[in-house]
Amino acid sequence: MQPTDTICALATAPGEGGIAIVRVSGPEAETLLAALISPAHGWESHRMYYGHAVFQGETLDECMAVLFRAPRSYTREDVAEIHLHGGDWAAQSVLSALYRLGARAAEPGEFTRRAFLNGRIDLSRAEAVMDLISAEGKRAARAAVRQLDGGVSAFIRTAQEELLSLLSGAAAAIDYPEEITWEEAAARLETGARALADKLDAACDERGARIARHGLEAVLCGRPNVGKSSLLNALARQEAAIVTDIPGTTRDVIRADVMIDGLRVRISDTAGLREGSDPIERIGVSRARRAIAGADVVLAVFDSSHPLTDEDRQLLRDTQDAPRIIVLNQCDREAVLSPGDFDSPAVVSAVTGEGIAALEKRIAAFGAGAGESELTQERHMRLARQAAASLRAAADACAAGEPVDLAVIDLQEALGTLGRITGDRVDEQLLDEIFSRFCVGK
Numbered sequence: 489m490q491p492t493d494t495i496c497a498l499a500t501a502p503g504e505g506g507i508a509i510v511r512v513s514g515p516e517a518e519t520l521l522a523a524l525i526s527p528a529h530g531w532e533s534h535r536m537y538y539g540h541a542v543f544q545g546e547t548l549d550e551c552m553a554v555l556f557r558a559p560r561s562y563t564r565e566d567v568a569e570i571h572l573h574g575g576d577w578a579a580q581s582v583l584s585a586l587y588r589l590g591a592r593a594a595e596p597g598e599f600t601r602r603a604f605l606n607g608r609i610d611l612s613r614a615e616a617v618m619d620l621i622s623a624e625g626k627r628a629a630r631a632a633v634r635q636l637d638g639g640v641s642a643f644i645r646t647a648q649e650e651l652l653s654l655l656s657g658a659a660a661a662i663d664y665p666e667e668i669t670w671e672e673a674a675a676r677l678e679t680g681a682r683a684l685a686d687k688l689d690a691a692c693d694e695r696g697a698r699i700a701r702h703g704l705e706a707v708l709c710g711r712p713n714v715g716k717s718s719l720l721n722a723l724a725r726q727e728a729a730i731v732t733d734i735p736g737t738t739r740d741v742i743r744a745d746v747m748i749d750g751l752r753v754r755i756s757d758t759a760g761l762r763e764g765s766d767p768i769e770r771i772g773v774s775r776a777r778r779a780i781a782g783a784d785v786v787l788a789v790f791d792s793s794h795p796l797t798d799e800d801r802q803l804l805r806d807t808q809d810a811p812r813i814i815v816l817n818q819c820d821r822e823a824v825l826s827p828g829d830f831d832s833p834a835v836v837s838a839v840t841g842e843g844i845a846a847l848e849k850r851i852a853a854f855g856a857g858a859g860e861s862e863l864t865q866e867r868h869m870r871l872a873r874q875a876a877a878s879l880r881a882a883a884d885a886c887a888a889g890e891p892v893d894l895a896v897i898d899l900q901e902a903l904g905t906l907g908r909i910t911g912d913r914v915d916e917q918l919l920d921e922i923f924s925r926f927c928v929g930k
């Protein structure tokens with residue numbers, strides 16, 4: 489299971505850049521470094537050396553190189569890093585030389601995988617590293633950093649401890665039947681298992697995790713010409729959508745990504761909602777309706793300088809149960825609509841920019857708390873929900889007066905499922921100690 493070969497890969501992003509770093513990990517790291525870099529060095533650990541990468545008499549690049557001797561390295565193996573000039577050529581030629589010298593090209597994530605296999609980080613931290621690399625926005629990065637700090641591990645460990653204490657409670661009932669009856673123990677087990685199941689479910693916030701990771705979906709909608717595309721451009725601070733005074737300008741859904749308070753928000757501009765005869769526009773309207781249905785927040789836009797039309801009233805009805813913000817646009821013009829007639833509307837002008845900052849704050853509020861639940865990884869949430877289901881099965885078994893063993897099997901299963909989140913096994917000895925006592929009672 490422990491890797492014994494030596495892997496190498498470009499550790500920095502490919503393409504143009506100040507420097508490119510080639511990373512090597514494995515038992516041959518030092519030998520490869522010595523073979524490639526001249527002049528010869530003593531290769532003291534954790535020390536940068538200046539030299540040239542030379543292979544078969546050809547100088548590939550001028551470089552800096554460092555050796556991290558095991559176990560004080562990222563993977564806990566010997567690791568070498570060669571810092572080259574940016575751009576692909578130098579790094580590629582150094583990598584080819586390393587392959588010829590016997591190193592293997594690393595698989596995606598393989599350095600971090602080795603860090604896990606060698607016990608430097610647990611599984612949830614390994615995933616956090618991956619997350620941090622691909623984090624978009626401060627919110628997602630914060631969730632990843634918290635996980636990297638071991639927030640997930642700590643949370644799971646506490647849950648495992650609570651489970652173990654439930655199990656020892658059941659064991660006590662078997663060992664000392666004169667002190668605690670099985671009915672009492674079952675009642676306690678049932679309450680404890682349900683409480684822990686609720687706690688695990690509460691730690692999963694799929695919607696929040698999706699928003700932190702992929703951004704909040706905000707959709708602009710309204711009848712033609714109210715100024716949806718103008719609002720998209722104002723929010724995105726660029727001319728993303730075409731604006732004209734011709735009703736029915738926008739047909740396709742147009743998206744722009746913006747950052748509001750560290751939260752990524754994907755704003756979609758849609759076709760003006762009306763019953764048209766133009767077949768293209770009809771398709772646009774049906775796409776608009778789909779976008780509205782999938783939105784985290786609907787921005788229902790109205791032109792405050794015009795009386796409400798039937799289409800406006802229809803939109804107010806259609807979105808009344810959706811998470812929405814009523815936007816009264818064109819406030820730079822003489823008002824016909826009165827803000828008091830609407831449910832806390834945002835009064836704005838896409839042309840002068842008035843009210844746009846306040847509207848942004850209200851949009852961001854729909855993403856409040858996103859990514860701040862204990863678990864944010866899809867895999868973790870799936871396992872936590874699975875463990876919660878096993879706990880509920882145990883509680884149901886207790887409530888139904890089933891034999892002890894049934895509830896215990898479910899609890900054991902929950903424990904195993906939680907262990908898969910961090911990838912480490914619960915202390916086997918402790919488990920043996922607890923479960924051996926159940927046999928006695930049989």
Ligand SMILES: Nc1nc2c(ncn2[C@@H]2O[C@H](COP(=O)(O)OP(=O)(O)OP(=O)(O)O)[C@@H](O)[C@H]2O)c(=O)[nH]1
Pocket residue numbers: 710711712713714715716717718719730731732733734735736737738739758759760761817818819820821836837838839840
């Ligand atoms: N004075 C003023 N004019 C605006 C404002 N917002 C939009 N307009 C004008 O209203 C007209 C329609 O704007 P658009 O942004 O194209 O409207 P839309 O809702 O996207 O229209 P469709 O794509 O046809 O559904 C354009 O002439 C804009 O310049 C505003 O806040 N104030």
Ligand SMILES: [Mg+2]
Pocket residue numbers: 716717718729730737738757758760
């Ligand atoms: Mg438009």
